[in-house]
Amino acid sequence: MTNNMNALVFLGPEKMVLEEVSIPSCPPEGILLKVKACGLCGSDLRTYHSGHTNVRPPWILGHEIAGVVAEVGKEIQGYKIGDRLAVAPPVYCGRCVFCRQDKYDLCLNMKEIAQHWPGGFAEYMIISPEALFLGNVNPIPTNISYCKATISEPLSSCIKAQEIGRVEVGESVVIIGAGPIGCFHAEIAHARGASKVMIMDILEGRLELAKKFSPEVVINSAGPGYIPRVLKETDNLGADVVIVACPSEKAQIESLEMVRKGGRVIFFGGLPHGKSQVLLDTNLIHYKNLRIHGSSTFTPRHHKLAIEMIAEGKIKANKYITDVFSLQEYQKAIKVLELGKALKVVLMPDSEVKI
Numbered sequence: 076m077t078n079n080m081n082a083l084v085f086l087g088p089e090k091m092v093l094e095e096v097s098i099p100s101c102p103p104e105g106i107l108l109k110v111k112a113c114g115l116c117g118s119d120l121r122t123y124h125s126g127h128t129n130v131r132p133p134w135i136l137g138h139e140i141a142g143v144v145a146e147v148g149k150e151i152q153g154y155k156i157g158d159r160l161a162v163a164p165p166v167y168c169g170r171c172v173f174c175r176q177d178k179y180d181l182c183l184n185m186k187e188i189a190q191h192w193p194g195g196f197a198e199y200m201i202i203s204p205e206a207l208f209l210g211n212v213n214p215i216p217t218n219i220s221y222c223k224a225t226i227s228e229p230l231s232s233c234i235k236a237q238e239i240g241r242v243e244v245g246e247s248v249v250i251i252g253a254g255p256i257g258c259f260h261a262e263i264a265h266a267r268g269a270s271k272v273m274i275m276d277i278l279e280g281r282l283e284l285a286k287k288f289s290p291e292v293v294i295n296s297a298g299p300g301y302i303p304r305v306l307k308e309t310d311n312l313g314a315d316v317v318i319v320a321c322p323s324e325k326a327q328i329e330s331l332e333m334v335r336k337g338g339r340v341i342f343f344g345g346l347p348h349g350k351s352q353v354l355l356d357t358n359l360i361h362y363k364n365l366r367i368h369g370s371s372t373f374t375p376r377h378h379k380l381a382i383e384m385i386a387e388g389k390i391k392a393n394k395y396i397t398d399v400f401s402l403q404e405y406q407k408a409i410k411v412l413e414l415g416k417a418l419k420v421v422l423m424p425d426s427e428v429k430i
Contacts, residue, residue, distance in 0.1 A: 081424065082197035083405055085134045088126050093402055099193070104204035106154055107146035108162065111221035112399075113195035114139030115408050115420045116229065117254075123409065129190040137195035137422070138164040138188055141215060141224035145199065151207065159221070162195070162202060163211035163228040163378050164188040174209075179374040180235060196402065198424040211378040216386040222399060222421050223385060223392035226255075230381040230390060233259040233343070236370035237267060238377075240341045242316050244268030249305055249314040249333050251275055251296070252321030252344060253285040255395055255418045260318050260343070261288045266389045269316075273308060275301055276321075284418055287394045305333045313338060322346050324353050331359040339366045395419040 077098075084094045101107040119136055121127075130136070140162040147154050167174050168184035188194055188210070192203055206212060211231070215224045233256060242248060248264040250257045253276035261272050274285050275294035282293050292308055294301050305314060313335035319326045322344045330340045346353070360367060384390045397417040400408040402424050411417045 080198035081402055082135050083137070083402055083422075084132075085123065085130065085136050086132045089124055090132075091123060091136075091405065093405065096197075098199045099201045101146040101148050102201060102204065103148045103150040105148050105207065106144050106151065106202045108140075108142040108160065108200050108202050109145040109425075110137075110140060110142040110195045110197060110200055111425050112141045112225050112421050112423050113137040114225040114228070115405075115412060115422055117412075120409065120412060127190065129187070135193040135195075135197050135200070136189050137197070138190075139225040139228040140188070140195035140200070141221040142195070142200075151204070154207075159215040159217075159224075160202075161213050161215050161224040161227045161378070161382055162188065162206070163231060163373075164190070164194075165372055166191070166203075166206045166210040169209045177374070179209075180372045185372070196405075196422060198402075211373075211375050213375075213379055213382055216382065219382070219386055219392070222396050222423070224382070225421055226390075226392055226395050226419055227378060227381040227385060229256060230259050230384070231373040231377040232256075232371065233263055234380050234384070235373040235377045236260070236318070236341050236343050236368075237263050239368050239370050240316055240318070240339045242267045242269055245270045246315035247271040247273070247309050249273045249275070249317045249330075250290075251317070251319050251323070251326040251330065253278070253281040254321070256343065257318075257320040258285050258288045258395065258418065259390070260320055261285065261290050262390050263384075264316075265289070266384065271308065273305060273314065278415055280416060284397070288391065302329060302332055309335065312336075315339070316341065318343055320344055324350060327353050328355060331356060331363075331365065334363070334365060336363045337365070338363070339368060341368045341370055343370055345371065396421055399423055
């Protein structure tokens with residue numbers, strides 16, 4: 076193995092270059108991972124365009140990671156060279172009041188790979204001791220490719236959200252937003268037994284991609300009539316669960332009109348900074364006896380469940396990955412994602428990796 080590797084280095088807003096840098100040294104209690112695939116997601120694009128408070132250039136981004144162990148620290152046990160691993164970014168402190176209650180997603184001192192440690196847009200990366208012991212590093216089953224394993228990270232958050240929202244057998248579910256997150260929610264809702272899944276979006280191209288995941292109802296919400304359509308599909312009662320899977324103030328407001336009495340609303344998509352003060356009709360919450368849930372990250376248990384659902388075919392991983400690029404083609408990858416014509420885009424340092 077040479078001493079250098081290729082890496083995408085973020086230098087500041089809209090400045091990212093492919094550089095040859097030194098391969099990081101394996102720490103005694105960590106591992107050196109050869110990155111096989113790393114997903115490019117919307118949060119990466121936000122950082123690319125606007126920066127991030129936790130990212131200090133020059134830096135290596137990339138947090139939807141799958142790879143193989145290239146070197147094991149002399150003081151670490153339980154890992155060996157050749158192990159195939161899926162790596163998700165949250166790393167918990169293990170000491171705060173929430174960690175001690177196994178509520179790791181609420182950790183007061185959470186750190187993240189690609190923010191506090193260099194990420195996966197490189198040929199190699201270090202998995203630190205903290206991430207190995209209190210993070211989300213799990214084996215990839217043999218029937219899952221590295222590319223497919225990258226979706227386990229965003230999938231984990233969706234699993235946890237529907238666990239909180241308690242989607243149940245026979246229920247109707249509305250999902251606002253037909254991006255990859257919305258499609259994950261559609262498949263998870265079906266896996267939990269939902270009888271009618273309705274997915275809506277303002278982009279017809281997104282809705283066409285979402286049809287691959289068999290929602291019972293597809294609704295274009297660019298024009299009028301989408302709320303009456305939901306009511307029509309639910310005997311004028313409203314959906315049992317409404318999941319707002321997009322960063323839209325309007326969607327959050329209107330979700331209260333689409334849900335039935337006693338129903339649940341999950342706010343999954345965070346709003347842009349400075350635009351999160353939403354004027355909700357709290358009388359709808361009060362008189363309809365609604366339960367409003369917020370949900371963002373996940374725990375190690377949810378990451379393991381995500382990998383299991385992919386392995387068991389409950390999540391059709393191959394249908395999400397619409398585009399694969401090399402590190403050298405990162406500009407093409409960014410453009411494809413920004414055009415909204417892709418679900419999941421994956422960058423591959425290793426040209427031999429298959430979807």
